[in-house]
Amino acid sequence: MDTPDPIVTWLLESEDPALRYQTLRNLTDTPPAELAQIRARIPHEGLAAQILAAQGENGAWHRDDDTPDWLPTLFMFQLLRATAADPADPTIQSAVDHLEAGFRWADDLGSKPFSEGETEPCINGGALAASSYFGRPSHTLAARLLAEQLPDGGWNCDAPQSQRSSYHSTICVLEGLLEFELAAGPDSPLTTASAEARLRAHEYLLDRRLFRRLSTGQPASPEFLQLAWPTRYHYDILRALDYFRSTGLPPDPRTREAIQLIESKRQPDGRWLLEACYDESLSFPWPDPIGEPSRWITLRAQRVLRWSRIDPLRAVTISVHRPSDPTPNPAA
Template identity: 45%
Template sequence: MTKPDPVIEWLLDSDPSIRWQVMCDLLDAPQPEWMAERAKVETEGWGAKLLSFQDDDGQWAGGAFLPADFDPREWREHGQPWTATTFSLSQLREFGFDPSSERARRTVALLGASAHWEEGGQPYWEGEVEECINGRTVADGAYFGIDVSRIVERLTGERLDDSGWNCERVRGSLRSSFASTINVLEGLLEFERSTGGTPQSREARSTGEKFLLERNLFRRLGTGEPADERFLRFLHPNRWRYDILRALYYFRSSAMLTGADPDPRLGEAIGHLRSRRSNDGRWLLDWTLPGRVWFHVNEAQGQPSRWITLRAMRVLRWWDRQASVRH
């Protein structure tokens, strides 16, 4: 008999939102088995807990981007709050909450009828004004079956000359941001997965990928130095923040959708990811974002993280399988 993998056993000894992804992507379990596990996200564990905090109008914490009781001092003194609708919905998507379920359909319909962005008062599914927020709104909307093509059209027209995006563009920024770019790319990828995309969205996604690949996912184009040391340290949940694991996971998802070969410019980031694996086969949570949350979904900072380990193992499994095919 094959000896059980202790890391896989550790991942399975967790929440349904992690278990179904392990079964699907690391164990190649039959679809009926992992789909049955995925269905538990709505009724058990973190998914059910997050849904229990939902307001009657479909929102969370009474607001789209900010809780209804938000005071600017909270952000300054304790960090950005993460309990409002946009971050809660994105977390449900990460958990794998079934978008075809009655609860999901009711949620997105309620949000369309009652939720408005604090910046400008736009209806929720028409998008906000900032590229980072709109990228995540496209990802959530496309995942849950909403027509977000108007936001996509807007995003494709907001690229900067260096091929990426920056949510500080309206304040005069002419240089793309790693964080803004990955948020938009994830949204465009989910839109393409759900609808096939448009020629404009596919072209924008390609050029946005070029921005990251030309920089080996973390380096400055001019000097070759790391653009931010935190890009090489792993966090979860990412929210709007960037690190190379988030980027690698995006490129894995993109290649699996399109059938493209892994780009060799990912190799340095892959090497760093391998180097960060502990002797016991797990990866640590390097840092977390401060700020109000409904509840924590990770082990303590500096401890082995199931979410980080799951993502890292999926990326390396994809990379190594493709390498074996090429050779």
């Protein structure tokens, strides 16, 4: 009989079904039927239930300060996506319908619904990711982002003044385009163009080894090496690696240094610490203290390391499943 992995056991001790579901999906061979039972609990318990309970009457999320509603709405909805809640769940569908019917971006943007986004690529990437995951892919928003790709392969919220891409903007758009492709399907006229744009953006990140300056080879920012959760719009190597894992592609050799950095941050007990937390736009404070072991960081690090060991010769059979499909991704 196999000895239980103590880290998997620790992750499964969480009372949050979102953590339990993703641990079993990504780190074990749990049968799909059992996964589906746990996933069905996500909207009603733990983090996802807390997010849904905080949704306002107009479909938006709020903070008890002067923060404009679009900020907590964007990042609470993004965090709901991160729970892996089933988009087909009636409770989730109701929340998404409520958001789309009630929330509007600022009036100077034409009072557009959430799924149509606003003006900056980093914001629009997040809006496209969450809306697409929950069944509202906007072809208009995807087309806008494709048109805004810069010559070096990425995106920047300061364009057109700047023609140099930003790590932050690029990872947000990559996540959005991938979710759009999954939701829109292969028959969408934008799916091929989106996939091609993502591959160009992959080269932007990979040529920089996911965290270095192309000009000097030096780390572009110390924040890129901090393991953060929630991430808000911020880039870091774990977020980038988890994105690459989610594409179903095998690990590129240029990710090796970033993977080694993730491995080096593993504590003697096998867990990873929360090194940064960007919760300033959430409707409630993140409960985990910085500097302490984090289940969310540990889960994401573990599944990235598992993905990093894929044999590239075998990886041609990998496929990425739609968000509503409870079958685990073989690359996870």
